Amino acid sequence: EQLKEKLRKEGLFDETHKKPLPPYPRRIAIVTSPAGAAVHDMIRILRRRYPIAKVLLLPVRVQGTEAPAEIAGAIRYANAHGLADVLITGQAVGVARAIYDSDIPVISAVGHEPDVAISDFVADRRASTPSNAAEIAVPDMAELLRTLDAARSRMTQSIRRDIAAHSHRLESLSKKRVLTDPTAYLADRRQDVDHMTHRLCAAMRGSTDDQRRRFGALAASLDALSPLKVLGRGYALAQQPDGTVLRSADQARIGETLRLRLADGALRCQVKEKENEHGSKKDV
Secondary structure, X not given: OXXXXXXXXXXXXXXXXXXXXXXXXXXXXXXXXXXXXXHHHHHHHHHHHOOXXXXXXXXXXXXXXXXXXXXXXXXXXXXXXXXXXXXXXXXXXXXXXXXXXOOOOEEEEOOOOOOOOHHHHHOOEEEOOHHHHHHHHOOOHHHHHHHHXXXXXXXXXXXXXXXXXXXXXXXXXXXXXXXXXXXXXXXXXXXXXXXXXXXXXXXXXXXXXXXXXXXXXXXXXXXXXXXXXXXXXXXXEEEOOOOOEOOOHHHOOXXXXXXXXXXXXXXXXXXXXXXXXXXXXXXX
């Protein structure tokens, strides 16, 4: 407990220092005694669960005074030469700093469930037994294959749905009139042009008729105001020799020759005398 507290204060147990295990390790190194039954159980489980991974055994002594140095040396050797993606170490004492300094993730596997070693607190993952360490180190190949089969099935169904949808759309497009009768599009557009032409012509005719009626009305109004129209009703237009139109008898002089404009010609008349609007003789 004193050693545990000392290492804890030094930060060897910090969770932030722990590294995640690789999800699909290619190489697994086991640092333990080759003579024990535990190593054979681990190799058997690793080969059954994940046979594509390569398993390396780094044989060391796990008992005696030389055991800690051998285990620590094996861990450093595996790191120096990049031998594995994950390390599994058996129960040992005095390897805490080697595990802490390891760049390769380390799984600490004690011999029995109740046993707890200092290495369990320093390692990146703790396994309750060596067999459990093998199960933690690798995924289950059978489960991976089931997952891949399910993914392949979903992908196949998705592709089939896409193909069916595209086939349906292609079939619908193939029945379009523009594809079954390529000239139909031109015929439809020609019909549209004819319809627009008819509408434009009708609109132009209507506009022309309206303008013609308006012109006739204006011409009739202008004709009604024409002086010639007044002359046609029996009136005459008196003009002096210089062309000035007489509007009052006072404008004319006795003896002056005036031009009387009639509907069908003109007369030249000499003023003999003047009368007012009542027919009375006016003073000259």
